[in-house]
Amino acid sequence: MKLSPHTRIAEILAAHPDMPEALASLAPEFNLLKNPIARATVAKVATVEKAASMAKIQVEELLDRIATLLKDRGVEVELETKPAREERVRILKDLIMDLHRGAPFDEVKRRFSELVKDVDAPEIAEMEQQLIAEGLPVEEVQRLCDVHVQVFKEALEERERPSVPPGHPVHTFMEENSHAAQLLDRIDAAFRDGPQWDTITSLLETLSQIDRHYLRKENQLFPRLEEHGVSGPSQVMWALHDEIRAGLKELARLAASRDAGRFEPLFREVATAIREMIYKEERILFPLALETLSEEEWRKVREGEEEIGYAWVSPPPPFPGASRGPSPSTRTTSAPSEGLRPAGELPSVLATSILFPFSTGELTVEQADLILKHLPVDISFVDEHDKVRYYTDTPHRIFPRSPGVIGRDVRNCHPPKSVHIVEKILTSFKEGKKDVAEFWIQLQGRFIHIRYFAVRDALGRYRGCLEVSQDVTDIRKLEGEKRLLDWED
Secondary structure, three states, rough: OEEOOOEEEEHHHHOOOOOHHHHOOOHHHHHHHHHHHHOOOHHHHHHHHHHHHOOOOHHHHHHHHHHHHHHOOOOOOOOOOOOOOHHHHHHHHHHHHHOOOOOOOOHHHHHHHHHHOOOHHHHHHHHHHHHHOOOOOOOEEEEEEHHHHHHHHHHHHOOOOOOOOOOOHHHHHHHHHHHHHHHHHHHHHHHHOOOHHHHHHHOOOOOOOOOHHHHHHHHHHHHHHHHHOOHHHHHHHHHHHHHHHHHHHHHHHHHHHHHHHHHHHHHHHHHHHHHHHHHHHHHHHHHHHHHOOHHHHHHHHHHHHHHOOOOOOOOOOOOOOOOOOOOOHHHHOOOOOHHHHHHHHHHHHHHHHHEEOOOOOOEEEHHHHHHHOOOOOOOOOOOOOEEEEOOOOOOOOOOOOOOHHOOOHHHOOOOHHHHHHHHHHHHHHHHHOOOEEEEEEEEEEEEEEEEEEEEEEOOOOOOEEEEEEEEEOOOHHHHOOOOOOOOOO
């Protein structure tokens, strides 16, 4: 077999029956390979290079030791020499920048085959991240994303799609992708056979549930990747999510007006965008996430999913038991959210007995939590370091939130096209130029009032930003006075 830094561990395990035990003997970090679930998940996406990083072994040394293990078991091994990871990413970046400058697609694809030959998800994510960091607009990286997927497509398709058990977030995401693809086929058939506008309208309404799929990515998966310094996918994919959302809304409007001439080309465009997003998720994002996040991090992703909900599928089973992912030594410091617990889960003596003094009274943790939950507004608080520290977990939030947002940089909580507005508000608050910013929007037939307040201490120092959102649809309809209680017994 051919052995290189980018060989998947699963390929090595498949070369001989006792390779799980043999690899485990090389480093304690490889003991997880004795676990069948880990072999079915982590091993399918982790490369020799990633394994070397986990075990803090030089990749060349690990390659030699694996080659020896395989040869001792009668397996013929051909060691491939490839450019170091940093050099490969640089080459990938140069190729994509050549596309940006107008180089022919076929020429770039040929050079990729000659210089790099294959590619893995982390390399693509790192390349995108470097392009953004070097000043290439997210919109341009987004445009090039569609092109570079085509350049790398053959190499990506040599990798297996992720295989994880039910209950794992990736399994749920992929199940939803299957439903989305089927819905697109049904809408296409209903248009060609008629068009059957009533059927199309109903199917579009069902397809709009894809928003929950994207919200879980944005609020649960992306924050975990950002903790590991992986921010490229969230910046590029979020913009694509918003384009798909806008396209689906316009398709619903065109279907309602029976405008076949404008509906068909837009549907082709939106359907292509959704299918390409499915491809990018299953060939790039999910393998990257499986290689990056630990079992405990996936468990937290799964726990937060219920806050947002699912598209087309029933709530999945609990997170499956599995061996751990990357060792703690290879992970960045966890977000402050790791130790947080709802007031209802605190020891009762702390939640209900200890009074905390406020400027105008005293409350227990439980009382404070209940008061905030029962306010007729949604609240989110961002501290002076621009980190999200709190949101009210009300039953009917206007904008979805989940625990994954706690500790996240607020800039990463907004689509790229809105970040400049966030920056302007925060800068003005910090400089003391402004104290309030407000907006109002129409959302699903409701009138939403959104306000941002600079939070300052007694000395006038900026301590954070408070976001308050309220559905004022019914309030705006009020007239005259109401002085009497009109309850019915």
